[in-house]
Amino acid sequence: MRIIKLLYEIEKEDFVKAGQASSEVKKVLKQLGVSSEITRRVSIATYEAEMNIVIHSFGGKIEVEIDINKIIITARDRGPGIENIDLAMQEGYTTASEKVRELGFGAGMGLPNIKRCADEFYINSIIDEYTELKITTYL
Amino acid sequence: MNLRQVVALLNADVLTGKDFLDREVHTAFACDLMSDVLTFSENSTILLTGLVNTHTVRTAEMMDIGAIVFVRNKKPDKETLKLAEEIGIVTMTTEKILYTSCGILFNQGLKGAYIHR
Numbered sequence: 713m714r715i716i717k718l719l720y721e722i723e724k725e726d727f728v729k730a731g732q733a734s735s736e737v738k739k740v741l742k743q744l745g746v747s748s749e750i751t752r753r754v755s756i757a758t759y760e761a762e763m764n765i766v767i768h769s770f771g772g773k774i775e776v777e778i779d780i781n782k783i784i785i786t787a788r789d790r791g792p793g794i795e796n797i798d799l800a801m802q803e804g805y806t807t808a809s810e811k812v813r814e815l816g817f818g819a820g821m822g823l824p825n826i827k828r829c830a831d832e833f834y835i836n837s838i839i840d841e842y843t844e845l846k847i848t849t850y851l
Numbered sequence: 852m853n854l855r856q857v858v859a860l861l862n863a864d865v866l867t868g869k870d871f872l873d874r875e876v877h878t879a880f881a882c883d884l885m886s887d888v889l890t891f892s893e894n895s896t897i898l899l900t901g902l903v904n905t906h907t908v909r910t911a912e913m914m915d916i917g918a919i920v921f922v923r924n925k926k927p928d929k930e931t932l933k934l935a936e937e938i939g940i941v942t943m944t945t946e947k948i949l950y951t952s953c954g955i956l957f958n959q960g961l962k963g964a965y966i967h968r
Contacts, residue, residue: 731909738913748915755913756889763906816902816910819886828890 716740718776722765722789727815730766733774734759737785744778750849754783757829757847760822761787767812769843785847793839801827801835852876852961854918854941857897860955861920861945867932868941874917880964881953885910891966899952903927908935908942917941922949 718740720733738755746754758774765772765787772789794800801823808818827833832848855872858865865872881899882888888898888910898911899920908931911919918941921927926944927935935942945952957963 728905731906731912735909735912752913752915759909759913760889815904815906816883816885816888817906819884821886821890825886825890 714779716744716776716778718778720762720774720776722762722772722774724766724769724771726766730763731759734762737774737776740776741778741783746783746851750783750851753829754785754847754849757826757849758785758787760826760829761785761845761847763817764822765789767808767817772842781851783849783851785849786844787847788842788844791840791842793841794835794837794843795839797835797837852956852959854897854943856959857918857920857956858943860959861943861947861952863920863943863945866921866926866942866944867935868918868939871917871939871941874941876918876961878964879953879956879961880916881949888914888916891964893964896964897956897961899949899956901925901949903931905931905934907931908938908940911935911940912938918943920945920952922947922952 737758741751769789770791775786777784799805803824804820806818806820812818830847831850834846837843854874876897877895879897883902896916897918898916901922903925921944924946
């Protein structure tokens with residue numbers, strides 16, 4: 713299989729469109745015949761990453777690379793960056809607003825859940841520049 | 852338990868996915884916090900919630916949850932229902948509160964979803 717690349721622009725605070733990119737990724741994985749277990753794990757991680765960009769960032773993009781033996785999701789935003797990554801990785805720690813919580817998010821479970829769904833998880837953030845997540849799942 | 856039985860037990864109105872009422876559910880998860888719903892991973896689960904925005908349906912889609920019960924007579928807007936119909940998720944609404952709905956289904960043998968840790 714050739715490497716398939718998909719790219720999605722994610723807008724800040726666009727709660728109407730939020731989830732569409734993840735939904736499309738899920739459809740593509742299904743069409744490619746990826747197992748339902750892996751499809752679910754990748755979809756959850758992508759959705760959490762997409763919601764994080766919508767909720768916490770100035771906007772960003774999600775890139776999906778699918779090749780013969782792995783799927784790599786790269787989510788990169790345009791800041792403001794995470795001050796303390798160790799704290800952000802703790803279950804229950806959140807900086808989300810009341811509005812976001814009313815939508816059912818902002819429980820401080822996103823990043824830990826992404827890590828749980830991934831085979832390999834990488835996070836890097838520079839204040840006032842970006843946050844980048846790389847989520848690798850082996851097929 | 853299939854969804855037809857759930858509809859009867861909760862005296863619910865089916866909103867979308869009327870063709871899929873033979874779908875089986877083996878466990879249930881009840882929550883208004885989609886962040887928490889996204890942390891469990893199991894097939895054939897039914898979600899009971901009072902949260903009626905598009906993210907309830909999106910969350911169900913990502914988790915392969917085939918059915919959602921909206922409690923306290925809550926109904927999502929048209930856009931959300933359209934999305935559920937497109938994805939093939941059965942949605943229904945019941946007048947009963949979350950606690951009562953869960954109790955009725957639990958009494959009939961539907962256990963809680965297993966949470967992955």
